[in-house]
Amino acid sequence: MTSRAMTRGIAAGAATTLTLGVLAAFGAGVAGAAPGSITWDDGSSRFTRTVSNTTPSVGDTVTVTTKFDRTSWVDEFIYNVKDRHPSCLTYVPGSAKMGGSPTNTDEVKADEGNGTGYVRASWGVTSWVVQNRPGFHASPTFSVDYKVGPSCARGTALATGMDYGGSLGSGNYGTKGPSITMAKTGTTTTLAPVTDARVGVPSTLTATVTGGAPGDTIEFRDAATTIGHAPLDAGGTATLAWTPTIRGSHALAAYFADTAFATASQSTPVTVQVAEQNITSTIALTPVTGAQVGRASTVTATVSPTAAGGTVELRDGTTALATLPVGADGKVAYQWVPAAAGAHTLTATFSGRDGVTGSTTTGQITVAEAPASSTDSTTTLNPVGGATVGKATPLTAKVDPADAGGTVTFKNGGTVIGTAPVGADGTATTEWTPATAGQSTVTAEYSGNGTVNASSDQESVIVAPADGGTGGTGSLDGFGSSS
Template sequence: MTSRAITRGVAAGAATTLTVGALTLLGGGVAGAAPASITWNDGNSRFTRTISNTTPAVGDTVTVTTKFDRTSWVDEFIYNVKDRHPSCLTYVPGSAKMGGSPTNTDEVNADEGNGTGYVRSSWGVTSWVVQNRPGFHASPEYSADYKVGPNCPRGTALTTGMDYGGSLGSGNYGTKGPTISIGKTSTTTTLAPVTGARVGVPSTLTATVTGGAVGDTVEFRDAATTIGTATLDAAGTATLAWTPTVRGGHTLTARFPDTAFATASQSAPITVQVAEQNVTSAIALAPVSGAQVGRASTIIATVTPTAAGGTVELRDGATPLATLPVTADGKVSYQWVPAAAGTHTLTATFSGRDGVTGSTTTGQVSVSEAPASTTDSTTTLNPVGGTTVGKATTVTAKVNPANAGGTVTFKDGGTVIGTGQVGPDGTASTAWTPATAGQRTITAEYSGKDTVNSSSDQESVIVAPSGGTGGTDGGDGSLGSLLGGFGS
């Protein structure tokens, strides 16, 4: 009997018994840890295959075990076992065992090209015997572990089985079972809050999905109306530009539809308040006539609709002149002293304000040469000390010659902080309330008048935090006077 060489198949009429663990439905895709076993006879050989979990999730590890028994007294030696599994399951290296001992002879084929792979182990011809006679009983078990991959089909019965070779012949049971059914991945979807939404202005909607895959679709809705769709990126987020057309409250949701690999989910609704559409602004430059090198000319820009708010930046070509706050009448005014004759392109750019868009305009100004007979002026800034955030400070400049007239424009960096008329004694001043602490550069620009040329002066000022005492970078230049305003 031991010398016969036959090929076993599933014999006609061979008995098969299936034992299924709780919550298992083979091929049905029902989730839950559900072990299952199948037992069948082929001649006098009996085989029991057990899978530790027939409804695993992606990333789970399952153990497949085959037990060999005999129903007659004739012994059989097992030479090799080939455990067959779906190719989307990955064999855990070194996990194959026979009788609880590592086999160390594993031949692994991840995919035979038909959606299945196998692990084959072999050993000495007398290493493992199957016996069933008085005083002698042996039922060796072969086992291997597999990890479930993300590319496994969901809700589909995936075939397992095994082949083996032994002293009484070989058996081919590659589709015998039990089957494995991978449940769909559960997902969650969240929708990020949206602020600053306005009619006619795009707002970005951002949904985050856990359990989805790159390229999966997310649907965005405003109540029952679909706004649009977007696809998930590698971080699991999808974004959509939404341009609302109606002001008021909008109830938005993001929905991840059911896919072949993942279950559907929907975000909690968020309420977005949409403001009225921005008003389009316009800005105009008043004509500038009689501009002359070294002489002040007044630049006036007017923003419509008129109201306070926002700033206007003035430029002479590419050169910044000043950034000024828009007053309640929608205007800004600046004393401009051209440095070169010829045609100048002035640009006025409105920053916009809440509910009003920005705008820009340009104007051409012809600047003539300075008169042949002129008088140079000097402008001197008085030291600015004791400057503190939130505290008003008077900034004063002295112009020589004293009776020149004209105006002095005071700047904090490029921002105009005030304009003062030059008095009979040659002084001009403005009030300045610093908003932030730190070092500032204060500039006084004298406009010039008639035949008196323009001039300027500047100094560095240390602004102390609220409650401190500021100083300047002038005077005796001592480090103590520069930093004393910040306290110890």
């Protein structure tokens, strides 16, 4: 019985038997792990193939076994086995075994580059024998492990099978089974909370999906109305700019549509309160006349609509002059002492406040040279001690000549603390309540007056935290200078 045809088909009248569990293998169900087996006869050869889990998930390891039996007394030697599998399954290196023994690496070839998935093992002529006669019975089993990949089609029976070559011929059963059916991946969708939404102002909607794939589409809805669509990125997140047109309560949700690989899901609705549209502000600079080098000129900016809140930053070209809080009358005022003659561009920028947008404006000013008969001044800022967050700290500056008049503007960095007149004794005082602990730079800027030029001085101050600590002083190029 050694001269069999080299290609063996299923013999006429051969019995094919499905064991329990194979119904799941053919798509009857995909819930949980469902092993499946199939047994068939071809002539006097009997084969039993078993798949450990016919309804796997992505990342699972599936073991496929083929058992060889004989129904006659004629022995058959197995030369090679080719286990066929869906190409989305990946062979686990070193897992191929025959008769429970690992197959040598050089005896196994996996997925030999022809676009179909299979693992082929081959042995010598007498390596494995199938026997069924009194006193002699051998049923070798070939097994191999596969890792399930994400590209497997879902809800479709994926064929498995095997081919083999032996001393009595060969058999080709490439789609015999059992088949594998993968369920779609379950998904969850969440929508992040949305805060500070306002009519006419874009808000970012962010949805996160687990179980989706990059490029899958998310639909955003406001109740039953579609707002827009956005694709998932590599991290499973989709974002959309939403500009509400109606104030009040909105119920937003994100929807992930069913795909070939994943099931649909939707987020829990998120209630968003949309405020009225921001009011557009304007800011204007009062014209400045008679500006001279070394002399203070009052720069006034007015914000409309009028109300307290927000700040105005003043700049001379690219140089920051001061940042001032807007008063209830919508105005800020600053004593500006030009350092150079010629054309200057002053810029006033309003930060905006709750419900009101920011704005900016510029003004052109011509600064004259300082008078030839002018007198230089010296300003000295007294050391600042005991500065503590939330505690009022006195600031005192001394101007020389003492009878110069004018004003002193005190600053913390670029932010104006306050402005005080210079008394008859040449001193000007105000109070500073620090809001932040750490190092601050306090500056006293004398405005100049009449024929007396402006000057300034500054101190580096260590502000202690509100719950205790020691304030301190430190000179940071403290100076009294004429300008």
